[in-house]
Structure formats: C-alpha cells, structure tokens
Amino acid sequence: MGVRKLYGSLDSPDTIRALASLNEHKLDFDFIPIDLKSGEHKREPFLSMSPFGDVPAYQDEQLTLFESRTVMRFISHCYFTPDNEQVYEDPRLQGIAAEWIDIEDHQFDPPASKLTWELVLKPKLIGQPPDSTVVAQEQLKLAKVLDIYEKRLAESNFLGGHKYTSADLTHLPGLYYLTGTPVDQLFEERPLVSAWKKSIMSRPGWKKVVAMIEGVQA
Amino acid sequence: MGVRKLYGSLDSPDTIRALASLNEHKLDFDFIPIDLKSGEHKREPFLSMSPFGDVPAYQDEQLTLFESRTVMRFISHCYFTPDNEQVYEDPRLQGIAAEWIDIEDHQFDPPASKLTWELVLKPKLIGQPPDSTVVAQEQLKLAKVLDIYEKRLAESNFLGGHKYTSADLTHLPGLYYLTGTPVDQLFEERPLVSAWKKSIMSRPGWKKVVAMIEGVQA
Numbered sequence: 349m350g351v352r353k354l355y356g357s358l359d360s361p362d363t364i365r366a367l368a369s370l371n372e373h374k375l376d377f378d379f380i381p382i383d384l385k386s387g388e389h390k391r392e393p394f395l396s397m398s399p400f401g402d403v404p405a406y407q408d409e410q411l412t413l414f415e416s417r418t419v420m421r422f423i424s425h426c427y428f429t430p431d432n433e434q435v436y437e438d439p440r441l442q443g444i445a446a447e448w449i450d451i452e453d454h455q456f457d458p459p460a461s462k463l464t465w466e467l468v469l470k471p472k473l474i475g476q477p478p479d480s481t482v483v484a485q486e487q488l489k490l491a492k493v494l495d496i497y498e499k500r501l502a503e504s505n506f507l508g509g510h511k512y513t514s515a516d517l518t519h520l521p522g523l524y525y526l527t528g529t530p531v532d533q534l535f536e537e538r539p540l541v542s543a544w545k546k547s548i549m550s551r552p553g554w555k556k557v558v559a560m561i562e563g564v565q566a
Numbered sequence: 567m568g569v570r571k572l573y574g575s576l577d578s579p580d581t582i583r584a585l586a587s588l589n590e591h592k593l594d595f596d597f598i599p600i601d602l603k604s605g606e607h608k609r610e611p612f613l614s615m616s617p618f619g620d621v622p623a624y625q626d627e628q629l630t631l632f633e634s635r636t637v638m639r640f641i642s643h644c645y646f647t648p649d650n651e652q653v654y655e656d657p658r659l660q661g662i663a664a665e666w667i668d669i670e671d672h673q674f675d676p677p678a679s680k681l682t683w684e685l686v687l688k689p690k691l692i693g694q695p696p697d698s699t700v701v702a703q704e705q706l707k708l709a710k711v712l713d714i715y716e717k718r719l720a721e722s723n724f725l726g727g728h729k730y731t732s733a734d735l736t737h738l739p740g741l742y743y744l745t746g747t748p749v750d751q752l753f754e755e756r757p758l759v760s761a762w763k764k765s766i767m768s769r770p771g772w773k774k775v776v777a778m779i780e781g782v783q784a
Binding site: 399400418425493496499500 | 617635636640644660661718
C-alpha cells in the first residue's frame with residue numbers, strides 16, 4: 349500500500365485534475381473511490397478530510413489537501429524532477445504560469461464545466477438531455493476564451509510559458525470530457541489551440557488517467 | 567514615477583486585493599484608475615494588458631499580470647522580507663496556505679461577492695436596492711462557510727497556518743465591503759472568525775488601502 353492516497357470519483361473533473369498531476373509526476377498512490385451518487389462526500393469520514401464536502405481529497409503521511417488545483421500546485425512544487433518539471437524557479441516566469449492556472453479556473457472552467465454537465469454528465473448520471481439554450485450560451489462564452497488562447501499560443505509554446513506546466517495540465521479534465529461532443533469544433537477551428545490540445549492529451553501521464561477512467565467504464 | 571503600476575478601480579474587490587498585497591509588502595507603485603462605468607476595461611489600451619477585460623492589471627518593468635490572486639501570489643513569492651513574509655519555504659506548509667487561497671476563491675468569494683454586489687455596489691453604482699431573496703440565500707451559504715472557518719481558526723492562528731499569509735489577505739476585500747452591512751452579524755456570532763477579522767483588518771498595510779479608498783470617496 350502506497351503512502352499517498354487520492355479519494356475521489358472518476359466522474360469528477362476535479363478528481364481527474366489531481367490524477368493527471370499525480371501521474372504526470374510518476375507518483376505511486378492508492379485511488380479510493382468515493383460514491384457521489386450516495387452522497388458519500390457529504391458524510392463522515394470524508395468530511396473530516398474535505399470539510400466543504402468536495403472531491404477529491406489528497407492524503408500523504410504528513411498532510412491532507414482537498415482543492416484540486418491546490419493538490420496540483422503542491423505536487424508540482426514538491427515533486428519536480430528534470431523529467432517532469434512543471435514549475436519555474438524564476439518568480440516572474442512562475443508568476444505567468446500561475447496566472448494561467450487562475451485563467452483556467454475563472455475563464456475556461458465556468459463555460460467548460462457547464463458544457464460538460466449538460467453534454468456529458470447530466471445524460472450519464474441523471475439520464476436527462478442537455479438544455480440546448482444553456483449549451484448555446486456557454487459555447488459562445490467558451491469561443492471567446494479560446495480566441496484569447498489562440499493569441500497566447502501564437503507567442504508561447506504552452507499556455508504557461510515555453511514548457512508544459514500545470515497551467516496546461518489543469519485544462520485536461522475539461523478537454524477530455526468535451527472531446528467527442530459538438531464543442532470539439534470550437535477547438536478544431538483554432539489551429540494553435542487544436543495542436544496544443546492534441547499535444548497535451550498525448551502525454552504518457554495523461555494516457556494513464558484515461559486508461560483508468562475507461563478501464564472502470566469498460 | 568515608480569516602476570510598478572497597478573491599473574484598476576477602487577470599486578473593484580479584485581483591485582483592492584492587489585492593493586492590499588502591494589501595501590502589505592511596502593512596495594512603491596503608481597495606481598492608475600480605470601473607469602469601469604465608461605467601460606475603459608473593455609477597450610484598448612487596457613485589453614492589451616488584461617485580455618479578458620478584468621481589472622486589475624499589474625505591470626512592472628519585466629512582466630504584466632492580470633488575475634488578482636496571481637498578482638498577490640506573485641508579490642508574496644517575489645518580495646518577501648522578514649517583516650512581511652507571507653509564504654512558507656516548506657512545500658507542505660505552503661501547500662496548506664495555498665489551499666486556503668483556493669478556498670477563499672471557491673467557497674467564500676461566491677457568496678461574499680454576491681452580497682457585496684447586492685448590499686453595497688448595486689445601490690452605489692446603479693442606484694438599485696438589494697434583492698432580499700438573493701441576500702437571504704447568500705447569507706445562508708456564507709454562514710456555512712464561516713462555520714468551517716471557525717473550526718479552522720480553533721486549530722490555527724490564521725487560516726493558512728501559524729502566521730499571516732495571503733490566505734488571510736485575500737479575504738480583505740470581502741470583509742471590508744461587508745463591514746457595516748447586516749452580514750457583519752455572521753462574523754460577530756463566531757468569536758474566532760470575529761477576532762481574526764479584527765486582527766487582519768488592523769494591519770498597517772491594509773489601513774493604507776482603506777485610507778486610499780476613503781480618501782477618494784471623501
């Protein structure tokens with residue numbers, strides 16, 4: 349049994365963000381499924397780890413963390429090696445990389461999460477069809493965000509800078525869920541965004557996460 | 567003229583967060599007001615600094631940043647001195663402090679921002695009264711968040727750990743705007759939250775921000 353544990357659900361984009369970071373850094377961990385349908389995340393003992401009742405929760409021998417972007421930031425700062433260094437030592441370069449984590453959180457995630465719910469999770473988890481008005485509204489919002497991403501990727505290989513960082517990785521849950529939905533077109537229409545999406549989704553650490561999700565679903 | 571510039575509005579909680587961080591670290595800077603009413607933040611030249619059209623934007627000789635929590639994180643990592651060190655060197659302690667920045671962002675800020683809009687900014691900026699249904703709903707949400715804060719402050723002097731960090735500072739805009747509104751009672755009812763609020767609002771760096779806001783309004 350490993351010393352690191354991740355408690356969460358493979359139907360939770362936030363859990364998947366933490367899984368992506370653990371795998372990118374080639375860390376051993378135990379994954380402990382939390383049953384969202386029965387509300388296991390809103391009861392003890394889960395609440396002792398994550399007092400707001402949100403998955404995932406990360407635990408090692410010394411600390412517990414429960415915000416997915418915090419888990420990702422912590423792992424990238426604590427476990428960087430020459431192979432998978434996702435942070436910059438220069439605080440200015442790191443400042444820009446960290447900015448793109450907040451941009452994902454505040455600009456990309458709101459429409460991407462709503463689209464993921466409507467197009468993927470709502471039909472799957474509660475058997476209801478997408479609300480087409482919400483889908484249309486959120487696609488418009490996401491398109492505007494992606495226009496700015498296209499400009500950013502014209503000046504930089506990755507969103508956070510010249511190398512792959514958490515600023516890119518943090519987008520993987522949204523990109524994964526929206527692949528195969530009508531939203532794909534928004535990515536495909538923008539050549540640099542499309543190439544970036546393909547590049548970050550082909551990383552070995554991410555492929556392990558996909559195998560995990562699809563293994564459970566198979 | 568200083569080398570650092572902050573572009574923003576004193577009616578913007580995000581601008582005030584960045585001002586709090588600059589003043590906590592005793593940094594010189596020029597404040598350049600952006601007129602939100604006329605939409606200056608949605609036009610060039612501001613958009614070149616902040617492509618999503620959000621205030622504030624921070625600029626020094628080497629970089630531009632535009633997410634307020636990014637500006638705060640950057641300043642705390644770049645300019646720490648023994649007097650105002652807001653970060654931990656140990657990545658585990660820093661992980662916990664960083665977690666409480668995300669908690670403010672995802673748990674405290676949504677109800678606090680809606681209450682600030684309804685009770686303070688909406689009457690002031692567009693002359694409309696608060697929507698009492700929204701106020702009641704958001705107060706309930708904020709009360710639940712503050713219950714968890716009360717427990718946290720029973721085990722730790724500050725939210726992020728034993729010392730004052732950005733995890734506390736990031737709450738100042740919400741605490742400031744809600745002081746003097748009916749929401750104050752939610753803070754007062756919780757002794758540790760109430761003592762924490764008084765303590766962080768009495769810091770010299772924060773008092774300079776209040777003097778700036780009230781100087782403009784006077």
